[in-house]
Amino acid sequence: MQITLYQQLEQKFRTAFNSLGIDASIPIVLQESSKPEFGDYQVNGAMAAAKTLKMNPRELAQKIIDSVDLGGIADKLEIAGPGFINITLNNQYLSILLADNILMVKDDREHTIVVDYSAPNLAKEMHVGHLRSTVIGDALVRIYEFLGNKVIRRNHVGDWGTQFGMLTAYLFELNQQDNASIELHDLEEFYRKSKVRFDEDADFANRAREFVVRLQSGDEQVLALWQQFVETSLGHCQEVCDRLGTKLTRADAVGESSYNDLLAPMVLRLMNSGIAIDSEGAKCVFLTPEELGSKDETPFIIQKKDGGYLYATTDIAAVYDRVNNLGADRLVYVIDARQSLHLKQLFVVSKKAGIAPQKTKMEHSAFGTMMGEDGKPFKTRSGGTVKLIDLINEAIERAETMIRERNPEWAEEDVVTLAKVLGVASMKYADLSKNRLSDYIFSFDKMLAFDGNTAPYLLYAYTRINSIFNKAGLKREDYLGATIVINEFDEHRLAVHIAKFAEKLHQTAKENYPHYLCGYIYELAGLFMKFYESCPILRSDVRDDAKHNRLALTALAGETLKLSLDLLGIPVVERM
RNA sequence: GCAUCCGUAGCUCAGUUGGAUAGAGUGUCAGUUUCCGAAACUGAAGGUCACAGGUUCGAUCCCUGUCGGGUGCACCA
Secondary structure (H helix, E strand, O other): OOOOHHHHHHHHHHHHHHHOOOOOOOOOOEEEOOOHHHOOEEEOHHHHHHHHHOOOHHHHHHHHHHHOOOOOOEEEEEEEOOOEEEEEEOHHHHHHHHHOOOOOOOOOOOOEEEEEOOOOEOOOOOEHHHHHHHHHHHHHHHHHHHOOOEEEEEEOOEOOOOHHHHHHHHHHHHHHHOOHHHHOOOHHHHHHHHHHHHHHOHHHHHHHHHHHHHHHOOOHHHHHHHHHHHHHHHHHHHHHHHHHOOOOOHHHEOOHHHHHHHHHHHHHHHHHOOOEEEEOOEEEEOOOHHHHOOOOOOOEEEEOOOOOEOHHHHHHHHHHHHHHHOOOOEEEEOOEHHHHHHHHHHHHHHHHOOOOOOOOEEEEOOEOOEEOOOOOEOOOOOOOOOEHHHHHHHHHHHHHHHHHHHOOOOOHHHHHHHHHHHHHHHHHHHHHOOOOOOOEEOOHHHHOOOOOOOHHHHHHHHHHHHHHHHHHOOOHHHHOOOOOOOOOHHHHHHHHHHHOHHHHHHHHHHHOOHHHHHHHHHHHHHHHHHHHHHOOOOOOOOOHHHHHHHHHHHHHHHHHHHHHHHHOOOOOOOOO
């Protein structure tokens, strides 16, 4: 693995700390400088170390500076304030770094990662609640893959709940009348109608309950109806996923039903080992506060008193499958924060029962709720659920209007093509750029704005980079890998930022926070704009060597931007 | 009631092992273009980081309490 800039500095300073007899438990506290005038990186560990050694922190900082061997990495080390060490990187060193495939990054150890995301319920169409999981999960998949991991996508669709009795019973009824294909066109409507039948007609309701039993016991006729329904619904999902430009395919949709045969053995295993017990007729696992790390006493129910299984059972079976059959050593669940307790219980129970080994990483990449502009959960004006496909279409329509206004001379075809990319990109980026844990306010106006941390701004920055090369009749690709000599302050800042790509990506992957990468590219675009303002490239008074250097730096900045957006699941456009 | 997450500029959001004068964008005000895309850039103004204690050389961050809000709590998923 290629060592990151951060790791290099960290090692050098750790060696220096060691040589001064500073205990290894004292952190170096290496971080990016909080301001440009403090250099590129800063080491803040001298203060804490001085405390334990009973030394003056500035004197210790000086000793650290004297003993650290940065061998050409840094130009300047300065002590500031109570004992901060400010590091300014050497321009020749940066030049070498940037020439050395700076964007090719691999993890030190490859993992097999299963990412559980999107996961709509097939009883209905995908709605706004599925946007975050789908978009965040897909970005994580791309990032893990880029880092060299084996990634398995799992769209854990809900295809086995009790409501499928109602749906198949209704489908059966319609099939008798031979108009099922028309009815399944709008799943929401189909669900609503079957619910009405269920509520109004006792005979139908009984038939629906009977269908659940027949379905789960493998009755061929009901199974065929169920299959028909599931296929249609999966088709709807795929349409939405394709529109969003995700990597999900039909093969990734492994629904709850596929774990059916594993459910009984799982319950048996947990009962036999004494982990699960009978409670009020149901089979439950009760975890201690120590095991759960929380005082919540809610039972984890794995079998109902009527013998039926629940999503807890299915999820345990899925863990078993992912660990034992797929060979996963890291499981990532991109699921709503409201499922926190359930997942916590799932993780603890899985390990306690030995279904997953202790070393398996199990992570709940939770996310908050999407709010409307009124700060309340996103709904239609009448308070209904918003279909995801409608939301996507509205984003595209709004993008279309905007593009038409800005570029009245464009051909209709070009407007439509760009709108499809820009609308979806804006929606995805708005989601990805926010800390996934917090609730966020969904606003078409903000996500489609050309100012601020938005997809349009970043895509604009990219097209602007391209236009520099177009203007000069050059190809950006030809400048990738060229030596970049750095002289100016704004060139330096941009170069340092590009050199941080690897560490930012590792951090994003480690903590499952796509917004780290978004923040990085927003800053990248800003630094490029500043560089572009202060360092002319194609003007006649620019010397050839400076022009060449700046073109090379621009090309690399463009490549970094393009790659980063790609890792977020957002394609670039050539003009806007 | 128990559990859990959150409270940062008027608004939308950052703030990564505790570090320097808490940052962006937007909105407001003031500037920048005979030359590479002004969908850009520069500057000003805007904060008791909900409140009160505690730990620390140092707290938006860690601990305790209070107030305010979200969410989850037995056989749906």
